[in-house]
Amino acid sequence: MRILYYPPVPSHRPEGTMRCGAHTDYGTITLLLQDSLGGLEIEKAFSSTGKFFELPLAVKEKYDRLDGQGYLAVDRQKLGGDSKKHELRESFDVEFCFNRYPDEEIPDFGASVVHVMTALDELSDKLILALQSALGVENNFLVKAHSRKREPTGNHTLMRILYYPPVPSHRPEGTMRCGAHTDYGTITLLLQDSLGGLEVKTRSGAWVPVPPLEGAVLVNVADLLQRWTNNQLIATEHRVMVPATEHLQKLPRRSIAYFVHPDDDVMVEPLDGKGSLPPVNAEDWLNKRYKETYQY
Numbered sequence: 001m002r003i004l005y006y007p008p009v010p011s012h013r014p015e016g017t018m019r020c021g022a023h024t025d026y027g028t029i030t031l032l033l034q035d036s037l038g039g040l041e042i043e044k045a046f047s048s049t050g051k052f053f054e055l056p057l058a059v060k061e062k063y064d065r066l067d068g069q070g071y072l073a074v075d076r077q078k079l080g081g082d083s084k085k086h087e088l089r090e091s092f093d094v095e096f097c098f099n100r101y102p103d104e105e106i107p108d109f110g111a112s113v114v115h116v117m118t119a120l121d122e123l124s125d126k127l128i129l130a131l132q133s134a135l136g137v138e139n140n141f142l143v144k145a146h147s148r149k150r151e152p153t154g155n156h157t158l159m160r161i162l163y164y165p166p167v168p169s170h171r172p173e174g175t176m177r178c179g180a181h182t183d184y185g186t187i188t189l190l191l192q193d194s195l196g197g198l199e200v201k202t203r204s205g206a207w208v209p210v211p212p213l214e215g216a217v218l219v220n221v222a223d224l225l226q227r228w229t230n231n232q233l234i235a236t237e238h239r240v241m242v243p244a245t246e247h248l249q250k251l252p253r254r255s256i257a258y259f260v261h262p263d264d265d266v267m268v269e270p271l272d273g274k275g276s277l278p279p280v281n282a283e284d285w286l287n288k289r290y291k292e293t294y295q296y
């Protein structure tokens with residue numbers, strides 16, 4: 001495991017200054033530290049955004065997922081691809097244009113969510129710029145390909161507030177908190193609490209835990225960045241297991257993911273112009289992957 005910290009980039013810097021090179025040596029996961037979030041405190045982000053999940057189910061369902069945003073109850077999305085296996089996870093998905101916040105039940109909830117999302121989005125801008133530089137991409141192409149992240153249409157970048165409820169001691173075999181999958185877009189920024197459970201698959205096929213590290217932001221390579229880099233950067237396969245001990249099973253787990261997607265009309269193909277991967281449209285790719293995982 002390599003822990004990396006990217007300091008702020010000075011405005012006057014030598015040409016070709018990079019923040020990262022391609023991570024082909026070990027997995028594809030990077031940890032940035034707390035102060036890359038511009039003052040956002042991760043624990044506060046969990047407490048302010050997590051209040052929603054304490055509401056009664058009937059209230060939460062008033063904010064059910066609509067047009068790709070809102071509340072998702074347990075088992076609504078099977079990321080592991082097996083519709084028969086339980087995935088004990090709830091989430092609340094928002095884009096910058098979201099306008100159905102439960103502010104009636106939780107005053108200032110919307111403002112808190114936008115505050116967290118803005119910090120993650122600003123960090124994602126820096127990472128895209130760093131990637132563009134490290135990969136030698138010309139004409140500001142990668143930055144331009146994500147230019148509509150905050151606009152109401154034309155880009156499906158999404159923040160997902162996740163809540164993993166306590167796991168019942170009697171549960172069907174194979175129950176997970178989150179089935180194995182890769183994310184769909186360019187990169188994912190992930191904040192996780194101190195409970196653990198996240199695992200990533202290494203190049204050799206072994207699953208290894210990603211233990212919580214206080215103040216860390218994880219960055220996963222997702223499907224379309226793998227495609228852009230012609231399989232140089234591999235999308236990180238990951239999952240969240242039920243904890244081994246009964247004590248930990250009784251505790252809820254929290255995380256926040258920021259899924260960075262290219263603009264809908266971007267055609268994604270290897271940036272080096274080589275290889276045999278055909279171009280895919282960013283929005284078509286996302287819709288295809290959603291169709292594979294949502295239960296209804």
Ligand SMILES: [Fe+2]
Nearest residue numbers: 181182183238
């Ligand atoms: Fe994921």
